[in-house]
Amino acid sequence: xxxxxxRSLVLLVAVTLIAPAAFANHSWNNYHWGRTANPxxxxxxxxxxxxxxxxxxxxxxxxxxxxxxxxxxxxxxxNKRCSAVSGTVQVxxxxxxNNGWLGLAQIWLSGSHISQGTAKMNDSYFDTAxxxxxxxxxxxxxxxxxxxxxxxxxxxDGSSQNTCMDYFSNTGANATSTLSTHPNQHDxxxxxxxxxxxxxxxxxxxxxxxxxxxxxxxxDKANWGKLVSRSANGKSEVYELxxxxxxxxxxxxxxxDEVEDRGHDHP
Numbered sequence: 001x002x003x004x005x006x007r008s009l010v011l012l013v014a015v016t017l018i019a020p021a022a023f024a025n026h027s028w029n030n031y032h033w034g035r036t037a038n039p040x041x042x043x044x045x046x047x048x049x050x051x052x053x054x055x056x057x058x059x060x061x062x063x064x065x066x067x068x069x070x071x072x073x074x075x076x077x078x079n080k081r082c083s084a085v086s087g088t089v090q091v092x093x094x095x096x097x098n099n100g101w102l103g104l105a106q107i108w109l110s111g112s113h114i115s116q117g118t119a120k121m122n123d124s125y126f127d128t129a130x131x132x133x134x135x136x137x138x139x140x141x142x143x144x145x146x147x148x149x150x151x152x153x154x155x156x157d158g159s160s161q162n163t164c165m166d167y168f169s170n171t172g173a174n175a176t177s178t179l180s181t182h183p184n185q186h187d188x189x190x191x192x193x194x195x196x197x198x199x200x201x202x203x204x205x206x207x208x209x210x211x212x213x214x215x216x217x218x219x220d221k222a223n224w225g226k227l228v229s230r231s232a233n234g235k236s237e238v239y240e241l242x243x244x245x246x247x248x249x250x251x252x253x254x255x256x257d258e259v260e261d262r263g264h265d266h267p
Contacts, residue, residue, distance in 0.1 A: 025190070025193075026151060026152040026153060026154050026165060026186075026187075026190055027150060027151065027152065027190060027193065027194050028147070028150050028151060028152040029112070029150075030112055030150065030194060031107060031109055031112055031113075031114055031150040032112065032113065032114060032149070032150045032194050032195055033113065033114045033115075033149070033150075033195075033203055033204055034110070034113035034114075034115075034199040034201050034202050034203035034204070035195075035198070035199060035202050035203070035204055036198055036199060036200070036201070036202055037198065038067075038068045038069075038195060038198065039066075039067065039068050039069055039070050040068070040069060040070070040195075040202075040204060041069075041070045041071075041072055041204070042069060042070070042071055042072070042088070042089065042204055043071075043072050043074045043087070043088040043089070043204075044060055044071050044072065044073050044074065044088065044089045044090075044091060044145070045074055045075065045076040045077050045078060045085060045088050045089065045090040045091060046073050046074065046075060046076050046091060047076030047078045047082060047090055047091060047092040047093075048076075048091060048092065048093050049093055052093050052121065052137065052141070054134065055134065055137045055138045055141045055142075056073075056091060056141060057073070058138060058142075058182075059091075059138070059141050059142045059145050059164075060073050060145075062142060062164075062182050062183050063142075063145060063146065063149070063183060065183075065188065066188050066191045066192070067188065067191075067192055068191055068192055068195040068196075069149065069191065069195065074088070076090060076091075076092070077090065078090040078092060078118070080092075080094055081094075081217040081219065082094070082118050082120050082217075082219070083118070083217065084106060084108060084116040084117065084118050085116060086115060086116045086206040086207055086208075086209075087115065087116060087203065087204050087205055087206035087207070088116060088117075089116075089117040089118065089119065089145065089148045090116075090117070090118045090119075091118070091119045091141070091144075091145060092118065092119070092120050092121070093120070093121040093122075093123050093126070094120070094121075094122070094123055095122070095123045095124045095127070096120065096122045096123070096124055096219050097122075097124050098124050098125075098258075099122075099124075099219075099220075099221065100253075100255050100256060100258065101122055101219075101253050101254060101255055101256065102121075102122055102125050102126075102131070102140060102254050102255065102256040103119070103120060103121050103122065103140045103141075103143070103144045103254045104118070104119070104120040104122075104144065104219060104251070104252075104253065104254070105117065105118070105119045105120075105143075105144040105145070105146075105147035105148050105252065106118040106119070106120075106148075106218060106251075107147070107148050107150075108207075108209065108213070109248075110203060110207060113199065113201075113203045114148070114149075114150065114203060115203040115206075115207035115209075116207070117148035118148070119141065119144035119145050119147070119148055120144070120219060121137070121140060121141055121144070122256075125256045125258070130171050130172075130257065131171060131256075133170065133171070133175050133176075135170035135175065135176070135177060135178055135181055136169070136170040136171055136175070138164070138181040138182075139164050139168070139170050139180050139181050140254070142164035142181065142182060142183065143164045143165055143254075144254075146164065146165055146183065146187065147252070149191060149194075150194050151165055151187065151190060151191070151194075152165070153165055153166060153167060153236070154166050154186065154187075155167060156231045156232065156233060156235065156236065157232075157233070158233070160177075160179040160180045161180070161184070161186075162179050162180060162184055163180060163182070163183055163184040163186065163187055164180055164181055164182055164183060164187075165183070165187055166180050167233075167235060167236075168180040169257070171257070210243065210247055212243055212247075213243060213247060213249065218249065218251065221239075223241065223249070223251075224239035224241060224249070224251040224253075225239050225240045225241030225242065225249065225251070226239060226240055226241075227239055228240045228250075234255070235254065235255050236252060236253060236254055236255065237252070237253045237255070238250055238251065238252045238253075239251040239252075239253070
């Protein structure tokens, strides 16, 4: 929220979001950026290394085709741990370690209003033969950025709905597939529904966070709090860190196949 507003802030950290069945409503609890007009313009910070520039540019171009939202790529304002910058989405890649997660999306909330977001890709896995292909990289970066707008998954059963918001895996026998690498019309329709109403205040101009919610790094599981939900196949989970008075951090995790193969023995 803007300075002076009394609504509590909720920081929501997500790695990949739990969603209903294919082509059902896949809004994430109606979380959205506060704004007073449509379409609105959102700055997306480019903190990506050279080997991710193609995927970053495609994801930004794809999502800005929404009728309610324009994305503007700007120079990254974050650091190697991808800390958030108020009023923006910061997109990063880095070797975050063999900690089990493939991608993270973080959104800070004031009530239901997003005030800042981050999307992280873990090169500790993307540098391996399993994940180091352009289609899987595009699938994941498109999805993590999509989460920062308030979108969930269209499906988590592994089938392709031909949207980056599903859980199809472009690895193994599917490594050459270009399915599920872009948003589809259902994603754009869902964004139009989420952002149909206007707000009396804007969060894209920046907000002030309560004390304790500005840690430099929320990628460590120790900062995620309690597990509150898990997909049927265990590939995605949501954690909640409750600061009281409505202030929370939610973490949604997209686990790698390495974790799945270990029977979800998450680190």
